[in-house]
Amino acid sequence: MGPLGQPKRPPLYTPAERARRDASPWTLVQGILAPLQFLVFLVSLALVLRTLSTGEGEAAANLSVVAKTLVLYAIMVTGSIWEKAVFGRYLFAPAFFWEDVVSMLVLALHTAYLAALGLGLLPLQGLMWLALAAYAAYAVNAAQFVLKLRAARLQSAPRLRLATGAAR
Template identity: 75%
Template sequence: MRQTAVRKPQALYTPEERRRRDQSPWTLVQGILAPVQFVVFLVSLALVLRYLSTGSGEGAADASVVVKTLTLYAIMITGSIWEKVVFGKYLFARAFFWEDVFSILVLALHTAYLVALATDGLGARERMFLALAAYATYVINATQFLLKLRAARRDEAAANAPRLGPVGAAS
């Protein structure tokens, strides 16, 4: 009879990585920038959708996408520094490899918007649809990071849970 080994999922952080994460000031910076970026995203999304539905407010929508893109650049740069401090690599560390891969797509779409705006390469409606595509990738990427945060909390709870010995006593 063949037995299948149950593979225990690898913890997101080693104990040393967790220590570096907890001691890094960049952890706090990320914790502040992430919700700020989300609020900027919501305001910008409303302005872009308003423009697409009414045809008015193009300047405000454009400005909001620029602000959203600048907050994205800020969180990506500081996030890369955080990743270097915690994992020893600026990007593509084992724990955040796929989030970083998708982040590149998010950056590319936001940057394409800036290029289109600066060069008049697209009409206003097309630019707003490009913004929506960039925002859709941002939402997916933000979800990836929220799931990682949840996994990290689950890992820490499991690591801090009391261990029961064979007779039920805490060990």
């Protein structure tokens, strides 16, 4: 049992998975793409909100959502390769199951935006609202990953203190 009588969660990574994670070049790729995607998201969000509020900047807003979607595709493909290298499956490894489920929603919404843009299925305002829906799902997914990685760091912290003799 953990603090306050809560059941202890299993560690995010087994020792073998941690070793594979640390040895994989895809870990670095994910470490670069994740903050890049967040930066593109912030810029695009500002452009989409500007277009929604003023009606101006349609081309820049659309281009930014396309750029965000391309970065999303890159992180999804390389993330699947990373997941295979670490956990032995491309998607839905138990450690990241719910993050992958929400990632599929994020991917579907971004792809729907591209389809609507390319096929002219929605007016400008509809496109911008679809982009915001995709971005809301992305924000939830990003929070999931940040919380998961923080939990993993906290789980490994006691072992680090013991290994370095810092435990009291």
